[in-house]
Amino acid sequence: MSRKLGRVEAERRGRRGEAFAAWWLRLQGWRIVAQRVKLAVGEVDLVARRGRTVAFVEVKWRRDAAALDTAIDAARLRRVARAAQAIAARHVHDGDTMRIDVILIAPWRWPRRIANAWQPGA
Template sequence: MTARRIQAERRGHRGERLAAWWLRLHGWRIVGERLRVSVGEVDLVARRGRTVAFVEVKWRATAAERDLAIDARRLKRVARAAEALAPRFARDGEDIRIDVLLLAPRHWPRHIANAWQP
């Protein structure tokens, strides 16, 4: 792995840790982290009441980059992974959604609830 890739991984881990704390402060309980399946991966799985959120986290250097960090292709990949993982985390009758948490230094996180609606 290159030094650049290692740095990107470290920033990604840091962003996920910060996102998990932010979600906890807003009443969510983290029930899964960095889950990989054959069709994709989910950064965080959070639960609040009867809602399970599969959360994609993006960390960028600036707010402008942060706001452009997610697109339909990435969301679709997360949605496929969430579909594969849902039986492990959600019970019958619970709400399942895909959220995005966008982070940048010195800026409040941007939380997009229910970001994927096929």
């Protein structure tokens, strides 16, 4: 498979993973307020709200569950955190709690959510 076709397939799977993660979050009482926010400093896959908590969510989809262990690292989380900071004023209001979450998805597995995956200064 050519590199371009591989990238297109990865993008398709990523979008499907994000849609599944959004559905899963909705089942847990979250409201999706934004999707696929791309900025020069980074990207946020989902912005979700439940009560006074706003989560900027990074979604990672892998073909097998073992690959999820290395799907997210500090560099990726920093990019999400920079993008979240850039758009926070649109979604986070006085009294809200803001956090970065990660949802890891593999076929035939329930999603694994890492709540508050990024701490400032980490």
